[in-house]
Amino acid sequence: MYPDGFATRILTEGPAAAGLEDRIRPHFFGGVTTVVGKLFTQCRPDFAVFGEKDFQQLRVVTRMARDLDLGVKVIGSKTVRERDGLAMSSRNVYLSPDQRRIAPELYRAMEECARRLRAGDDIKAAMAGGAEQITKAGFIPDYFEARHADSLAPIASVKDGPVRILVAARIGSTRLIDNVAV
Numbered sequence: 001m002y003p004d005g006f007a008t009r010i011l012t013e014g015p016a017a018a019g020l021e022d023r024i025r026p027h028f029f030g031g032v033t034t035v036v037g038k039l040f041t042q043c044r045p046d047f048a049v050f051g052e053k054d055f056q057q058l059r060v061v062t063r064m065a066r067d068l069d070l071g072v073k074v075i076g077s078k079t080v081r082e083r084d085g086l087a088m089s090s091r092n093v094y095l096s097p098d099q100r101r102i103a104p105e106l107y108r109a110m111e112e113c114a115r116r117l118r119a120g121d122d123i124k125a126a127m128a129g130g131a132e133q134i135t136k137a138g139f140i141p142d143y144f145e146a147r148h149a150d151s152l153a154p155i156a157s158v159k160d161g162p163v164r165i166l167v168a169a170r171i172g173s174t175r176l177i178d179n180v181a182v
Contacts, residue, residue, distance in 0.1 A: 010034045015059035018152035033064045040070045053079040053087050055179040087178045094174040105137040110165045110180040117158050117182045139169035
């Protein structure tokens with residue numbers, strides 16, 4: 001994939017610079033877009049399916065494919081969840097039994113925030129409540145935010161467009177990410 005002397009990278013902006021995952025891992029999306037861009041140009045697919053669990057990554061890859069006219073339609077696939085709501089992830093194997101019991105609190109907090117927002121609650125109040133809920137459960141949040149679902153830009157009101165609640169938080173040494181639509 002990267003021959004000797006490889007020196008070209010894709011510079012990411014837009015949803016890749018939203019202040020979510022990119023704030024924690026600043027060079028991550030440059031690597032994602034470079035490898036996915038190479039894969040798309042080598043394989044020339046008509047479509048590619050990316051999971052919604054990594055929502056910012058889905059938005060970044062979708063934007064890259066469109067901006068660079070790669071001729072591939074990027075399709076988001078719904079997050080697959082355990083019966084208790086925890087998003088399925090390879091990271092889940094690192095959770096201790098106690099942490100695994102607590103982990104679904106991320107989903108419950110997001111669902112409660114989404115319910116509050118649909119009912120007309122203030123975004124800041126709802127997000128603060130969600131962050132407090134997961135913190136009390138034992139998580140250390142990196143972010144717990146409501147964003148515009150397409151651009152990932154901050155929003156002031158649910159009326160600002162389709163809304164997505166996005167969370168990243170650590171429990172023990174495991175970092176989990178998740179999101180839900182409002």
